[in-house]
Amino acid sequence: xxVVSQHPSWVICKSGTSVKIECRSLDFQATTMFxxxxxxxxxxxxxxxxxxxxxxxxxxxxxxxxxxxxxxSLTLSTLTVTSAHPEDSSFYICSGxxxxxxxxxxxxxxxxxx
Amino acid sequence: xxxxxxxxxLLSVFKGAPVELKCNYSYSxxxxxxxxxxxxxxxxxxxxxxxSRESIKGFTADLNKGxxxxxxxxxxxxxxxxxxxYCALSGGNAGNMLTFGGGTRxxxxx
Numbered sequence: 001x002x003v004v005s006q007h008p009s010w011v012i013c014k015s016g017t018s019v020k021i022e023c024r025s026l027d028f029q030a031t032t033m034f035x036x037x038x039x040x041x042x043x044x045x046x047x048x049x050x051x052x053x054x055x056x057x058x059x060x061x062x063x064x065x066x067x068x069x070x071x072x073s074l075t076l077s078t079l080t081v082t083s084a085h086p087e088d089s090s091f092y093i094c095s096g097x098x099x100x101x102x103x104x105x106x107x108x109x110x111x112x113x114x
Numbered sequence: 115x116x117x118x119x120x121x122x123x124l125l126s127v128f129k130g131a132p133v134e135l136k137c138n139y140s141y142s143x144x145x146x147x148x149x150x151x152x153x154x155x156x157x158x159x160x161x162x163x164x165x166s167r168e169s170i171k172g173f174t175a176d177l178n179k180g181x182x183x184x185x186x187x188x189x190x191x192x193x194x195x196x197x198x199x200y201c202a203l204s205g206g207n208a209g210n211m212l213t214f215g216g217g218t219r220x221x222x223x224x
Contacts, residue, residue, distance in 0.1 A: 032210065034211070034212075042216070042217075043200060043214045043215065043216045043217045044158070044200070044214045045214075046211065046212070046213070046214075049211055093157075093158070095158075097210045099210075102148075102160050102163070102210070103160075103210060103212060105157050105158040105159065106157060107156075107157045108157065
């Protein structure tokens, strides 16, 4: 099946700094990429949907100025958490989809803000 | 609005016992339903989708539009089935955007 990678797998940053997470589709072109957030022992919550070359669509309650999403190519999307705070600590998961086919999920990135 | 409900957070069964993970949904149109599985320390992966009508790893799920349910079943659970299971819904107008249920942790005891 199709493979999606995320980098880094784990990042620790200080409060007030920004951190960028990359999501790459390795063997297919992801026309749409999704970013999710998962708190411990909870389900995935969709944060935003991004289509290549256009602005991301954010879910209600997700601050677009805090969670900057860029989908510059068919194989790369980035999520930048700006001015991170401890409450932003979470597991961030991306997925990619080509057309209306199924979503393929990355392994996730654990963000810890100290 | 679309919603997926998995009423059980934890389901514990013995090896060889039947298992049913419940999923109910609400959606005004014709949804596409999925079951995803996440094994320990692994990424989320698709287990099956209702339009395929296939059995994967012995699991089946039938879409019941009358009861708005998509329960996942397996007649004889195996220890390697222990994992988190998520039911998800995709609405026709939302492209392939998924709405996930809260997840059910299945523990199969020896």
